[in-house]
Amino acid sequence: MRSIVLFAGLMLLSPCVCAEQGPLLVQKAKKEITLTGYTRSNTMLSVSSEVSGKVLRVNYDVGQIVGEAPFFEIDPTFIDFQIRSTRQSLKRVGVTQKKLESRVAYLNREFVRIDKLHKGDRATEVKRDAAEDEWKQAQFELDALALEQNILKTTLKELRERKHRHSIFAPKDWTVVAKNAEAGEVIGLNTRLARVADYRTLIVPLSVSGEELAAIQKLPRDFDVTLEGETIQASLNWVNPEFNEKTRKLSIELLLHHTGTARGGLRFSLPLETEAEGFLVPKAAVISRYDNPRVTIKSTGESVNVTVLGESGEYFAIAEDGQLRLRTELKPK
Template identity: 35%
Template sequence: MLWRAKIFWSAAVCLAAFLAAGPALAEPSQGPVFTARPALQVQTLTGFTRERARLRLVSEVSGRCLKVLYDVGDTVGPRGVFAVLDDTFVALELEANQVEQERLASRVAYLSKETGRYRALVQKHSEAPSKLDRLEDELSQARLALTALKTQRKVLTERLVRHTIKAPAGWKVIERLVEPGQWVNVGAAVAQLGDFRTLVVPLALDPRQYEILRKAPRPLMVFLPDQGAALPAAVSRLSPAFDPVTRKLALELELNKGLQEHRGGLRAEFKLSAPDPSGAVLLPAAAVQERYQEHWLTRENGQQVRVVLLGSGPEGALRVSSPQVKPGQRFLAPGQK
């Protein structure tokens, strides 16, 4: 009987150990889990840099050009003087104006005294009032003439100032149209200037591209292949008009930081990333199983989902598509349970 009891207790211990180990064997293997990411469609827009603004510098007076301070490619200095015209005749007119003002001032002083004397005589009934009226009229006309001369002096002074043609400081000369000794007429262009301190890249976007740009994270990045640099950019101008021919919107991106060279004609590339309209997702190659020329994904609950392989994606991932697969869903590697 003793040996039967030993056999019974040994069997009971083995059964308990088996039952205890049973659930552990039934647990699924803990392998990698992959999350589907949305596949992005990247569109590259190409443009070329140009100046932020352009100015046609014109002369407001006529005269012979005495000197030009800047040539093509030069940057206008802080004083802003671009060219100087001959102002000899204006200066002579100012001198003549000053002499005439002094003459009229003397005339006004004399008539003021004469009017005062005749006013006293009229009050004493020693002179006729008509002569006083005539003197007062002459005094009034002399004062008006003096005022007109002062106004004329202001006009001549302003004209004298405008014989110095000024340009915005910091702008660059694109085209020089005048030389020393040349006669310049009123309204004639003397130079073309551009503000290259800030560069802009003009682009044309369709409405869908514009919506992607509007929702894109800031700052926007523009790549300059000639300089091998990616620079931050901002939208500077957006035309509210819609081109019915191209069906696009005119937009300008502004660049003013990190530029090695401030000039036009630099090639600029701007990339727009948007979710693939086909609904494709990105998954590592380890998550995709191929069987009989078909491709499958395995959900965490073991369900198999057939997908269409669209091609390769970034970082070795695969682009797959299926109505049952959405971004954010999780999948197992083939063979996991």
């Protein structure tokens, strides 16, 4: 009787794998990795000069945020002279135009008067034709003057636009990362004067394998990453489809949703779980006797020898075997 009670107690303490666990399935082996990188600005561009001349003023230095004022101001003395000269020419043309309009009006009246006399046989046809020709020639001169006026107006617009380009602007709220000119220097056309970067948005460029990219694409649209020890949100910005045959990787860019320190070189990390070679089988299904591990397929009762490569939690990592398939249900040991 004592032996029967002890046996019953042992039965109650033993875990029932079938009742406490779900199906014991063969799964794809996985490995945990961490992608690391460093932040940089979302966009960077060069600030260049479209005109030549002497730099009068530089309003920003390296590390400063660009505001409303122009970055560089170029001496506009010579362009101002051209603008003033063109304006004077326009005034002169305007005065001449008024004189010609008055003359055309007079010659028109004169032609009308002589034409009436000619119709009454009191003026010769020669005199009438001369009056008409003089009136038409004056009208041609007026038309030519109007054309010259339009050309001068276009020239003035061009000069004003060129003067506007003597004030060289950079995008507002961007950060100056390099400056190549100082006040007093004489610069030439298309000279690269500075570089500015948009640190309002930080990105992280990475080179990843196909498996790593697939793992990232399985994440939510916005996923957690670590930036200098702080957990923030990030998203996949773009994937370059071109494959690098040397590194056997793809280039991608992650966009960080970050409101803290905005600069390059912040350390970034992203833990991922990617697929690996081999299978994972539950430890509860592996029978290991005499260093000969094996599993039993539940549906057929077939026993399959396995090669254990490692372990992870409640699973053994095994080499792939032709007798086992993904999602094969195994019998508890």
